Amino acid sequence: MFDVGLEARERAITIAVVRKGTDPEVVREHMDELGLLLDTAGADVVASLYQERDKPDVASAIGKGKVEEVKALVEEHDVQMVVFDDDLSPTQTRNLEEELKVKVLDRSGVILDIFASRARTIEARTQVELAQMEYMLPRLTRMWTHLSKQFGGIGTKGPGETQIETDRRILRNRIQRLREKLDDIEVNRAVQRKGRESIPRFALIGYTNAGKSSLMHALTKAEIHIEDRLFATLDTTVRAIDLPNGKHVLLSDTVGFIRKLPPQLVASFRSTLSETLEADVLIHVADVSHRHVKDHVAIVEEMIASLGVHDTPVILVFNKIDAVEDRHLLDDIGMEYPGCVFISATRSINLGRLLADMQAVLESLSVQRTLRIPYDRMKDVSTVYDELEVLERLDGDESVTLIVKVPSDKLLLFSNTYAPYIQNNTSTNVH
Template sequence: MDILNKSKLKAVLVGVQLPRVSDEETRGSLAELSRLVTTLGYEVVGQTSQKRNSTKSGTVLGDGKLKELASWTGGTGVIGPLVVKKKHKAALRFKNQDEDEADEFAAEEDDFAEVPEESEDLSLDADSDVPQEKAQVVIFDCDLSPSQLRNLESATGAQVLDRTGVIIEIFSRHARTKAARLQVEIARLTYVAPRLRETSGGEDRGGGGIGGKGAGETSVELDRRKIRDRIKELKHELAAISQEHITRRSRRNQEISVALVGYTNAGKSSLMRALTGSEVLVADKLFATLDTTVRVLYPESRPKILISDTVGFIKKLPHDLVASFKSTLDEAANASLLLYVVDSSDPTFRSQLQVTRAVLDEVGASDIDSLLVLNKVDRLSAEEREKLQQEYPEALFLSAHNKEDVANLRLRLIKHFETAMIDQELLIPYDVQGAIGEIRAKMRVLSENYDNRGVTLTIRAHIQDIEKIRTKFGI
């Protein structure tokens, strides 16, 4: 499926409000879709919505709303003939029969010619204003079936996309590493396969069956088979890369790790940069980060703490993307601590937090220790901040751009891990080589004292790490 690649095309957004979905949730979802579309470089010229019982009808919308939508794009508002029926080769042998009788043998592979009966139109948007300039793209804030896509394109005369298509396109543009590109390509092909369309003039690719009898493979069937084969190749290649990630992660298993998780554009990358001093990508865009980045907390602590930035989440995140990015999300599943980073200035952050928890539960990371970080508090009023502090007394309030706030978070992380450590004295004889260096590298040295026996270090560390040092150096 060729998703639009031209910049600054004009788009109109369409929301469908289902039962038990509030007006506020619908507006918030459309606002988020607007940001997604803007991230792709399109210009949003307007939006409309309609209450419906379901999204199962042939055009999703009612007849009146469909015609209104068509006025934004210059379409007719009426579904035209979508498929030109071709007669099967067997039907061509009945030359002397009536044309209607021969049509009984026509090979009608496409099941989208019939438009399902529409559900009751609950309400029309009275606030919709038809823009002065026409839109070339219509984008729905829900998933559309192949038949719905065809019906809507026929009625509007414009290209129609759904929310999943937009998200996958953003992922495709932002993928940087080989692993991320493979993961996105798998999700894209999985999305494209059922939406392949028969091109005009397409013929059977050859006879089928023994002796060449029967219909051959159509172009769509052949293309779908090629896609299935390609997905299989990509998964095999991704599995090899994932094994490398597992090996690399296993080397870090003995180290403390903190994963930044949360909604897209919550400020995870900005916080990552502030905590580690690294030059990670920071951009005011949705899904600016798709690849997991691991850096050491700076200034470096003893034992050192690894900080990892992960892909952001979003409502209605396509399941195929969650599955494809499982290897990336495993970084969170194997972390010692999760930092749930939310944009406290976003009025919908509570539902965003629910989305984050749901996705992490899907990858088996729900039982890991966590700390809630309410980011971007510099955008809150004093009254708003006070209310949130009462609602989330255990949360840490900060701005990733405030050095003092970041320093407090660093101390909070160190303190969190030190609660499971013990203080103990170790006597290191002068003739034991390498022990002091390894202790300084992996443990926190509280004090040291020199006498004629050797060096006595008071250290703070996990009991299992202390035992490893004792066994390794015989002290």
């Protein structure tokens, strides 16, 4: 696995290039978040600056004059790296490193580094490595010494080829192999999911550090990793829980989102996210004690839409109400997001209400069907009782008529399983 190069407690300068007239508060928030990311990666921010421009300078993002200024700061504070909040082109990175004589990274590079150091399972490690390779491919000029070390000279300089071309080929081959490995993992996951098809699935989603894993723990008592750091969770955990009506459902906890998440990561984390993408109901957890909670909600909504999830019902949960002193804030949020639930995962406040809402959403997703099963197939009657909620039963002369509730997403499976017994009735939503 690659390490972009962050080592424990390095010193960094952060820089944002923003459009003229950008609200300084917005810039500050982005920089604070970049600072948190760096803290997680193991670096302290010793200076932070931003520059207003119509657009970033093609060669150096910030332009010659500013480069000089940064260079002076680098020397003054003895920093090991300069980190930009937005993505840099490979050329900009190279030019800046030449001028500043220290490592130059962008937010994506930092996020990738954090993911790399936190990935534990084979799946997460493979996904991170793939994302890193894809991130590096166009940036090879800086990396080639690192790369050839990593690969122990495999395919070293061939006749007529430059080192970089060779390294590119190594990277492309590696990317290909990682993709194949991920395809295999995905097939396995699909097989696992198949066995659980008839159990409704809820997925926790949300901004990183919102308290998803804490909520998972509060609801299931699962021993999972919780930490006041960004990206504590990089894998998907699935646990069963019972709703108040005794119904068994599955709940998954997964990786969190953040603004400007590198697209390579989102793409390669698809198999981890597949549990979320295919859930019947999403539980969107937001940290209501965070100053920018509304932005976080919007960013997560955009991410989910960009992953192709549009029709899945979402329960919006505002967590950490115990950390909010201003009750007006909660009123304001309640007005803006009707139907949301306020909870505290760590103090177990209002979790009963959340479970009741989960149950209500699930029930609203169900449709009613009528089955008529002849007496000589009584075995199937008991299967129906095992698999579905029976609302009514009529014992006739030759057959049993059952009115059952079918979760809408299980209709296809239901129809295939019980085709000979299904009576013509129009589907009605059961509330």
